Amino acid sequence: MQSLDILEQLIAFPSVVGQDNGAIVDFISDYLQSHGAKVSILPGPEGDRANLFATLGPADVPGYILxxxxxxxxxxxxxxxxxxFQLRRDGELLYGRGTSDMKGFLAAVLAAVPTIAAMRLTRPIHIAFSYDEEAGCRGVPHMIARLPELCAAPLGAIIGEPSEMRAIRAHKGKAAARLTITGRTGHSSRPDLGLNAIHAMAGMLSAAVDAAAGLQAGPLEEVFEPPYSSLQAGTLRGGQAVNIVPDFCEAEFEARAISGVDPASLLEPVRLAAEALAAKGFGVDWAPMSAYPALSLPEQAPLSALLADLTGIEPLxxxxxxxxxxxxxxxxxxxIICGPGHIGCAHKANEYILTSELAACQGMIEALAHHCL
Incomplete structure (x- = not known):
């Protein structure tokens, strides 16, 4: 089956983050098993979502994860x-949600499977497809925890996020949390009888602004733009009407961390400031939403050299x-990151990928398989 045909079928699954993904998992599992892959469906704790892990070749020797x-x-x-959720072709352009991020990569992997299955691999190619990445990489940790029972320690993992088929060695880490402040409502003419949750949140916003300004002084990592870690408030909501003392305010905060910095630690100034509100009678709930660490693969790492050989381009x-x-x-x-599509096309209307990028990705995957002979 051609990558274009597979992509058309994948796009037709509205596998939106946070929802049941059984249909797309079953489709991919059936396809892989029809070509002789050993497939494991790994349900997550949510009950209606699962990761999928499959192996082509001997699982008891080190290989590579796609x-x-x-x-x-x-x-x-x-x-x-x-x-x-219906693939539309216009010349080289293929439109649909997920074409770049990142069902194009999935399609290229699956299209390469028949060729790989016909090879006598001495090192395995593993396929690891996760759920709820778009909610902060919530699904893949459960699959990574299961890897020791599924395969020998892998030599490396190629993460097929859109990179225009140029490998990428590093990215920042991220942590996000939701802060909910509960006060006491009342008539706005008697603010002394209420506890204004929005006013209390203002202090938390100031703490975030001050902490973010301090991060600009370093530590610095010049390969990133900007070269420092960052912190921001991303959402804010609260209150009912202008003449009511608001008893509720909620904000979401996000931190992005350079290598060697724990992204969750960057949120600590806001969390500690929020804890102090309890002594003033406010209810405070600090709820971590997501977190993942930075990536930093050394330039001299064998995986970096391998991707340079497979793509013909030095990694970014x-x-x-x-x-x-x-x-x-x-x-x-x-x-290391390497996949078809452009990150600038993701998360917006009329998302697209180029047919040439699909072909290039499939070619890279088949070249990796030849490396495993």
Whole structure:
């Protein structure tokens, strides 16, 4: 089956993050098993979502992981010019939700499977497809934890996020948390009788602004743009009406960390400031939402050299967006990013990928298989 045909079928699954993904998992599992792959479906704790892990070749010797996620962001934008869950071709352009991020990579992997299955591999090719990456890499940690029972320690993992088929060695880590402040409502003419949750949140926003400003002084890592860690408030909501003392305010905070910095630690100034509100009578709930570590693969790493050989392009030092790669590296598996599509096309209406990128990705995967003979 051609990668274009497979991509058309994958796009037709509205596998939006946070929802049941059984249909797309079953489709991929059936396809892989029809070509002789050993497939394990790994349900997550949510009960309606699963990761998928498959092996071509001998599982008891070190090999390589091809890693991607099956979920996509919602497609609620009003300016789609065609159905987001129906692949539309316009010359070289293939439109649909997830074409770049990242069902294009999944399609290229699956299209290469018949060729790989016909080879006598001495090292295995593993396929690791996760769920809920778009919610902060929530699914893949459960799969990584199971790897010791599924295969020998891998030599490396290629994470197929959109990179225009140029390998990438580093990205920042991320942590996000939701802060909910509960006060006491009342008439705005008697603010002394209430506890204004929005005013209390203002202090937390100031703490975030001050902490973010301090991060600009370093430590620095010049391969990133910007070269320092960052912190921001991303959402804010609260209150009912202008003449009511608001008893509720909620904000979401996000930190992005350079290599060697724990992204969750960057949120500590806000969390500690929030804890102090309890002494003033406010209810405070600090709820971590997601976290993943930075990726930092050395330039001289064998996996970096391998990707340079497979793609014919020297790997890029770093990008600003995050992936599951840092989680593989934290588990002791070298990881690198390389996949079809452009990150600038992701998460917006009329997302697309080029047919030439699909072909190039399939070629890279088949070249990796030849390396494993």
């Amino acid at each position: 890693s991607g996620h099956m979920d996509v962001v919602p497609a609620g934008e009003s300016d789609w010019t065609s159905s987001p 030092a770093a990008v600003s967006y995050g992936t599951e790669a840092g989680l593989y590296q934290r588990a002791g598996i070298d990881a």
